[in-house]
Amino acid sequence: xxxxxxxxxxxxxxxxxxxxxxxxxxxxxxxxxxxxxxxxxxxxxxxxxxxxxxxxxxxxxxxxxxxxxxxxxxxxxxxxxxxxxxxxxxxxxxxxxxxxxxxxxxxxxxxxxxxxxxxxxxxxxxxxxxxxxxxxxxxxxxxxxxxxxxxxxxxxxxxxxxxxxxxxxxxxxxxxxxxxxxxxxxxxxxxxxxxxxxxxxxxxxxxxxxxxxxxxxxxxxxxxxxxxxxxxxxxxxxxxxxxxxxxxxxxxxxxxxxxxxxxxxxxxxxxxxxxxxxxxxxxxxxxxxxxxxxxxxxxxxxxxxxxxxxxxxxxxxxxxxxxxxxxxxxxxx
Amino acid sequence: xxxxxxxxxxxxxxxxxxxxxxxxxxxxxxxxxxxxxxxxxxxxxxxxxxxxxxxxxxxxxxxxxxxxxxxxxxxxxxxxxxxxxxxxxxxxxxxxxxxxxxxxxxxxxxxxxxxxxxxxxxxxxxxxxxxxxxxxxxxxxxxxxxxxxxxxxxxxxxxxxxxxxxxxxxxxxxxxxxxxxxxxxxxxxxxxxxxxxxxxxxxxxxxxxxxxxxxxxxxxxxxxxxxxxxxxxxxxxxxxxxxxxxxxxxxxxxxxxxxxxxxxxxxxxxxxxxxxxxxxxxxxxxxxxxxxxxxxxxxxxxxxxx
Numbered sequence: 001x002x003x004x005x006x007x008x009x010x011x012x013x014x015x016x017x018x019x020x021x022x023x024x025x026x027x028x029x030x031x032x033x034x035x036x037x038x039x040x041x042x043x044x045x046x047x048x049x050x051x052x053x054x055x056x057x058x059x060x061x062x063x064x065x066x067x068x069x070x071x072x073x074x075x076x077x078x079x080x081x082x083x084x085x086x087x088x089x090x091x092x093x094x095x096x097x098x099x100x101x102x103x104x105x106x107x108x109x110x111x112x113x114x115x116x117x118x119x120x121x122x123x124x125x126x127x128x129x130x131x132x133x134x135x136x137x138x139x140x141x142x143x144x145x146x147x148x149x150x151x152x153x154x155x156x157x158x159x160x161x162x163x164x165x166x167x168x169x170x171x172x173x174x175x176x177x178x179x180x181x182x183x184x185x186x187x188x189x190x191x192x193x194x195x196x197x198x199x200x201x202x203x204x205x206x207x208x209x210x211x212x213x214x215x216x217x218x219x220x221x222x223x224x225x226x227x228x229x230x231x232x233x234x235x236x237x238x239x240x241x242x243x244x245x246x247x248x249x250x251x252x253x254x255x256x257x258x259x260x261x262x263x264x265x266x267x268x269x270x271x272x273x274x275x276x277x278x279x280x281x282x283x284x285x286x287x288x289x290x291x292x293x294x295x296x297x298x299x300x301x302x303x304x305x306x307x308x309x310x311x312x313x314x315x316x317x318x319x320x321x322x323x324x325x326x327x328x329x330x331x332x333x
Numbered sequence: 334x335x336x337x338x339x340x341x342x343x344x345x346x347x348x349x350x351x352x353x354x355x356x357x358x359x360x361x362x363x364x365x366x367x368x369x370x371x372x373x374x375x376x377x378x379x380x381x382x383x384x385x386x387x388x389x390x391x392x393x394x395x396x397x398x399x400x401x402x403x404x405x406x407x408x409x410x411x412x413x414x415x416x417x418x419x420x421x422x423x424x425x426x427x428x429x430x431x432x433x434x435x436x437x438x439x440x441x442x443x444x445x446x447x448x449x450x451x452x453x454x455x456x457x458x459x460x461x462x463x464x465x466x467x468x469x470x471x472x473x474x475x476x477x478x479x480x481x482x483x484x485x486x487x488x489x490x491x492x493x494x495x496x497x498x499x500x501x502x503x504x505x506x507x508x509x510x511x512x513x514x515x516x517x518x519x520x521x522x523x524x525x526x527x528x529x530x531x532x533x534x535x536x537x538x539x540x541x542x543x544x545x546x547x548x549x550x551x552x553x554x555x556x557x558x559x560x561x562x563x564x565x566x567x568x569x570x571x572x573x574x575x576x577x578x579x580x581x582x583x584x585x586x587x588x589x590x591x592x593x594x595x596x597x598x599x600x601x602x603x604x605x606x607x608x609x610x611x612x613x614x615x616x617x618x619x620x621x622x623x624x625x626x627x628x629x630x631x632x633x634x635x636x637x638x639x
Contacts, residue, residue, distance in 0.1 A: 052535050073541035085536035089554045089636075098550075099540040146540070 002063040002076070002153035002186050003028050004049065009058035011044050011210075018044040020210030021058070029184045031177070033201035035191060037233065041210040042190045046156050049188060050079050062153060073102075078152035082159040084143035086131040092118075092142050093127040099150040117145040120179065137168050144176070148183060155180070157189045161196060173199055194234050198222070206230045225250075225321065228328040237285065241323075242293040247331060248323040253285070253298035255319035258305070259312040268320065272297070272313040274305055372612035379606045391613035401614065403589045404597040411507060411578075411593055412571045418511045419567050420560060423518035430519065431526050448516035456580040459509045463495035463581070470495070496582050499590035506591050510577045514570060518563050525559030526552070554636070561633035568625055573618060575599055594618065 004026040011019040019041045026032045034042040047053045049060060051072035059068040067075045078099070086095050094101075096117055100110045118124045121141040126134055131142065140160055147155055160176070161169050177200055180187050191197055197204050198218040205215045206229075214226040225231035231239040231250055240256060242249045259269050272295065274288040279301075286297040286305055290313075297313060305311065322331040373391055377384035395401050430441060447455055462470055471492045474480040480487040487493060495505045529552065537551045553560075575595035578584060584592035584600065592600075594614055602611020 050535075050539055052538070072535075072539045073543070077539065079536065079539045081532045081536060083530065083532050085530065085532035087533060087537070087551060098537070098542070102541040102546060146536075150540075 003061075004154055004186060004188070005061040005064075006045070006049075007059045007061065009045070009048060009060065010056045011041075011048055011053060012056045017041075017210045019048065019055075022210075022212055024205060024212060024215065026186060026188065029186055031180055031187045031189065031200060031202045033189045033191060033197040033204045034207055035194060035197040035201075035204050035234075036207035037192055040207040042192075042207045043158055044210075045207070046079075046158055046188060046190050049154070050077055050156055051075050076153035077156060078147035078150060078154075079156040080140075080143045080147050080158065080160045082162060084131075084139045084160075084163070086139055086142055086146075088131055091128055091130055092123065092134070095131065095142055096127075096146045096149050099146065103150070113149050114145075117149040120148070120182070121145045136164055137172060140164060140172065144179065148179070148185070151183075152185060155185045155187045157187065159191055159193075160189075162191070162193070176200065194236070198234075206233065208233070224330075226330055228323050231321070231323070237296045237298070239321075240293075240295045242290065242295070243325060246325070248325050250321045250323060251315045251319050253296045255315050256295065256297040256313055257299065257315075258303060259314040261303075262314045262316060264316050266317040267314045268317065269312050269314045270295075271310055273310045274307055277305060277307055369612040369616055372608050373616050375609050377608040377612075379603070379608055384609075387609075391609050395610065395613050395617075400589050400592065400597060401594075404584075404592040404594050404614075405617075407503070407589070407591060408572060408593040408595075410503065411510070411591075412568060415507050415510050415514065415571050416564055416567045418507070419514045419518045420563065422511070423515055423522050423563065424560075426515070426519045427522035427526050430523055444519060445516050447513045452513055452576045453580060455513060456509055456577050459505075459512075460496075460581060463505055465492055465494050465497055468492060468495065497586050499586055502582050502586055502591050506578055506581055509581060510571060510574065513577070514567055517570075518567060521559060521563045521566070522556065525556035528559075529555050557636045558633045561629050561636070565626060565629045568629075569622065572622060 004024075006022050006024045009019055009022045010017070022041075022045060024032075034045060036042045044053060048055050051067065051070060055068065059066055061067065062075060062077075087098065090098070093114055096114045097110050100113055105113070114127070115124065118127060121144055123138060123141045123145060126138055126142070131139055134142070140163070143160070147157075161172055164172055173196060189196075189200060198221075201218055203215060204218055204221050206213045206221060208229050214221060214230045216224070221230065221234055225234065225239070228241070228248065228250075232241075235252060237253050239250045239252055256272075259267075270290040272286075272288050272290055274286055276287040278285040278287070282301065284299045284301060284303065284305070286299060288295060288297075299305065323329065324331050371386075372384075374386055374388055375384045375391075376387045426444065430437065430444070462468060471480060474487060474493070475491070479485055480493065481489065481491050483489045493501065496502050533555070534547060534551065537547045542550065573595055575593065578591055578593050578596045579599070582591045584590075584596045589597070594617060598611045598614040601614060602608045605611075
């Protein structure tokens with residue numbers, strides 16, 4: 001198990017600054033999620049950590065030992081790829097055993113370790129099959145087993161759930177977190193899916209344009225977004241923004257409620273012109289305007305609202321954040 | 334309008350589109366094949382249009398002929414050495430050419446040239462390179478101090494006589510043949526290597542495999558089907574080829590140091606006039622090549638990952 005540290009890490013591909021000065025420290029046994037839209041540099045950052053790319057500048061440390069320029073196999077890392085990257089010509093057993101074969105362990109050691117990993121992931125019955133003959137979920141478990149079997153110092157995962165059916169994704173997420181806790185391996189997990197990020201991460205690093213915009217617990221990221229990018233990227237639907245006197249006033253759709261429901265004195269009231277209502281099963285999304293600003297409210301089904309009505313809505317002062325429209329940074333904290 | 338109507342009938346259209354191919358195959362492959370079968374059991378010569386069926390004596394004569402046995406051995410040596418070199422060199426070139434480096438396009442372009450030039454033309458170029466007096470190869474070797482004076486590595490004579498010494502003549506024929514087959518093999522292997530997902534190679538890298546382990550445990554097994562196809566093509570091109578041999582050595586130096594079956598068949602039937610013998614020799618290709626194709630295709634099919 002290990003700590004990982006990136007020190008002013010940069011990776012440029014020609015004019016593109018894929019990773020543009022990242023400083024980040026990951027604690028021993030931590031589950032860190034790199035969250036960002038595609039092209040934000042999160043996968044490049046992970047590939048730098050794996051040694052599949054060499055940084056343009058900066059350094060990487062695993063347990064205070066610099067691994068910059070060290071080949072992947074000497075870094076003590078393991079990686080689960082988005083496509084799983086199983087070796088198609090080998091059986092599941094040989095796939096999981098591959099990193100151990102490379103290390104030159106004895107047959108018996110290999111067998112016992114492969115069985116340990118296979119049982120941990122519940123794929124003991126698949127060992128003699130080829131990857132083409134098992135399901136997507138099973139392939140993903142094989143990929144994880146292959147990554148864990150060597151007891152890596154750091155486990156890297158690149159969107160490992162994105163190729164799974166939406167139905168199995170929930171269970172897979174739950175199990176993933178369980179394995180990681182059980183083994184306690186330091187994990188860096190790349191995703192563009194904020195639900196995965198919130199559900200899995202001890203901390204989340206939100207990335208955009210090669211830079212880390214904010215690092216924090218899922219709760220901090222959600223409640224206290226450091227800038228307008230994080231505020232707009234995390235949360236579904238995204239945060240509401242209104243420009244007022246040169247500052248951006250922002251609040252979450254679920255904090256934006258009919259005024260009658262907020263008895264707190266510390267509140268702001270807006271006249272909300274309701275334009276459209278979406279019924280989404282367990283909740284309502286209410287689209288409308290305050291002045292020129294398009295806002296969304298997320299209400300539970302009990303509320304009775306009508307399209308076309310103008311109703312006073314309110315937000316608790318404690319739920320309002322302010323941002324500078326020019327820099328996008330948060331004001332007043 | 335009636336025409337358009339006719340072509341809307343799928344079976345008729347298909348028939349019309351396939352007809353030229355069928356005619357071509359029948360005229361240039363089917364007919365000669367049947368004729369060579371008939372000639373091989375006859376006493377046909379090129380001097381006389383009349384012939385009669387005489388049975389299997391052509392084949393008996395063929396197996397008793399020392400020239401045939403030498404040619405058969407030469408054909409196998411020529412084929413196996415050429416293909417081994419083509420596959421190994423082709424793989425090395427393909428590995429280099431899937432990487433990015435400055436001037437890659439010009440290297441690719443030069444590599445393709447031997448394939449675009451007519452075989453005979455390229456081989457005539459080599460005929461000069463390997464000339465017994467004016468060979469530029471020899472000139473370079475002499476300049477490098479490897480040839481021409483007593484005590485030099487390659488001997489004191491002024492020339493190597495590439496095409497006049499039995500072993501060297503065979504090596505020369507193989508060299509030229511490899512030179513011309515290499516582009517095709519490289520292109521096929523590049524396609525095979527490019528088809529391997531990059532993530533699989535990277536996974537092996539992270540799993541700790543060094544270059545040679547990746548090569549022998551990941552890359553080669555994954556491109557095995559492609560290698561099989563390359564081998565198959567190369568075998569067909571090599572086993573049946575007589576251009577290189579004929580232009581460089583005419584099967585010599587005497588008696589038959591570089592004679593292969595294709596050139597021997599030509600020598601016997603066209604130059605020697607004995608059509609029946611030539612037909613019997615060329616028919617010998619058929620079971621051999623069919624057998625090789627069956628074995629390779631079976632291996633490839635087994636290796637294909639579903």
